[in-house]
Amino acid sequence: MNDTNQPRYFALLPAAGVGARMAANGPKQYLPVGGKPLLRHAVDAFRASALVAHTYVVVSADDGQIDGVLPPGLDGVTVLRCGGATRMDTVLNGLRALQGQLRDTDLVMVHDAARPGLTPALIEKLVHGVGDHPAGGLLALPVVDTVKRSADGVSTVPRTGLWLAQTPQMFSYALLLRALGSAPDANAITDDASAVEMLGLSPRLIEGHPRNLKVTLPADIRIAEMYLAADA
Ligand SMILES: Nc1ccn([C@@H]2O[C@H](COP(=O)(O)OP(=O)(O)OP(=O)(O)O)[C@@H](O)[C@H]2O)c(=O)n1
Numbered sequence: 001m002n003d004t005n006q007p008r009y010f011a012l013l014p015a016a017g018v019g020a021r022m023a024a025n026g027p028k029q030y031l032p033v034g035g036k037p038l039l040r041h042a043v044d045a046f047r048a049s050a051l052v053a054h055t056y057v058v059v060s061a062d063d064g065q066i067d068g069v070l071p072p073g074l075d076g077v078t079v080l081r082c083g084g085a086t087r088m089d090t091v092l093n094g095l096r097a098l099q100g101q102l103r104d105t106d107l108v109m110v111h112d113a114a115r116p117g118l119t120p121a122l123i124e125k126l127v128h129g130v131g132d133h134p135a136g137g138l139l140a141l142p143v144v145d146t147v148k149r150s151a152d153g154v155s156t157v158p159r160t161g162l163w164l165a166q167t168p169q170m171f172s173y174a175l176l177l178r179a180l181g182s183a184p185d186a187n188a189i190t191d192d193a194s195a196v197e198m199l200g201l202s203p204r205l206i207e208g209h210p211r212n213l214k215v216t217l218p219a220d221i222r223i224a225e226m227y228l229a230a231d232a
């Protein structure tokens with residue numbers, strides 16, 4: 001088997017959000033968390049993984065802070081300035097920018113810039129757990145609480161079979177490009193796997209870890225810092 005038959009793994013980090021729910025004075029990916037900008041933690045996890053060939057970070061065209069966080073020329077990292085209006089648009093724009101550079105069979109791990117607790121061990125767990133499953137897969141956590149639905153009154157939703165999606169979410173380049181490119185509504189698609197599911201495919205769920213939480217609300221910063229401090 002020659003080199004072209006070996007799977008190649010790439011990371012793609014959407015980092016063009018505004019952090020509305022964080023309500024900070026600027027995009028949350030630049031907030032200091034555990035001693036460095038939020039975005040830098042996930043980038044460093046991919047840089048530290050021997051499996052990952054290269055990491056792409058997608059920011060807004062008018063982002064004025066990224067050079068201070070990921071200096072041009074940083075080993076193993078390329079910044080793409082083509083973020084979109086939604087997370088899905090940002091990922092799709094990034095994938096399209098890589099046309100001609102990535103092969104159809106390359107495996108792309110899409111990871112939120114806002115999840116600082118990722119580790120090389122979790123990356124490895126995802127890669128080995130998904131293996132060569134054609135529909136790819138993602139880290140996720142089984143739901144452990146009782147789930148309520150509030151619509152017309154309150155009811156309890158059986159939690160059997162329910163999982164909370166995390167990232168990274170890993171698919172072949174060709175599949176992810178096709179799935180996101182044909183997805184009907186960018187606002188309705190909150191993760192990459194749902195676009196793949198709309199093609200009738202079932203991505204594999206690999207159990208992640210609570211430390212891989214998404215920093216969404218102000219209180220999440222303290223929780224993320226607790227996990228990061230435990231590593232130090
Ligand atoms: N137009 C967008 C929206 C989101 N993201 C990225 O998608 C990830 C997960 O999204 P989320 O937590 O929703 O981030 P924000 O969109 O920034 O937050 P909010 O929804 O509270 O505005 C983040 O890394 C965020 O930067 C992106 O690249 N482009």
Ligand SMILES: C[C@](O)(CO)[C@H](O)COP(=O)(O)O
Binds near residue numbers: 087164166
């Ligand atoms: C991709 C994601 O982090 C998986 O949980 C999530 O779907 C992002 O969605 P959000 O609605 O922007 O938090």
